[in-house]
Amino acid sequence: MAHVASSEKAAKGVELPESVGWKKSWQGTGTSTVHIAQADTELLELLYMFRGRADVLRFLGRCPFLVPLLLEAYIQIGGYFPLSPVFLEVVTDPEGAGENQLVMSIAGDFSSDEALAQLDEFDEDWWLDVLGRTQRKLCIDVEFQ
Numbered sequence: 001m002a003h004v005a006s007s008e009k010a011a012k013g014v015e016l017p018e019s020v021g022w023k024k025s026w027q028g029t030g031t032s033t034v035h036i037a038q039a040d041t042e043l044l045e046l047l048y049m050f051r052g053r054a055d056v057l058r059f060l061g062r063c064p065f066l067v068p069l070l071l072e073a074y075i076q077i078g079g080y081f082p083l084s085p086v087f088l089e090v091v092t093d094p095e096g097a098g099e100n101q102l103v104m105s106i107a108g109d110f111s112s113d114e115a116l117a118q119l120d121e122f123d124e125d126w127w128l129d130v131l132g133r134t135q136r137k138l139c140i141d142v143e144f145q
Helices: 038-047 053-062 066-080 112-134
Strands: 022-026 032-036 049-051 086-092 100-108 138-144
Touching (some): 032 038, 032 053, 038 053, 053 086, 053 100, 066 086, 066 100, 066 112, 066 138, 100 112, 112 138
Parallel strands (some): 049 086
Antiparallel strands (some): 022 032, 086 100
């Protein structure tokens, strides 16, 4: 079942490029490494605060499919948590036997009840519909200040 965010939840004034691209470079026979385009890296750094920049960029280089999702998520998050800073950090997945995942933490000066209610609404309206695209490599949570 698809959920559509209400118009008052839509982020305003944020325009992202039509296409998000990355370039591929080859290392050795039969192996490849994907590099994120510099423009995408710069855009992500404008939108998010990185905790461990090198780790985040290295992780995104291994999981470039997350880049378009991160751009979409920023717009969606703005509708539920306006003006809240959002952090990206690579952590070891507690359920993934030592595998790493990218954690997006939405920080703000809000009550826990308010934040969790907004997060539940965000989940129902958008996140649960795109969760499969993350390949278990991205987690979104709220952080209380």
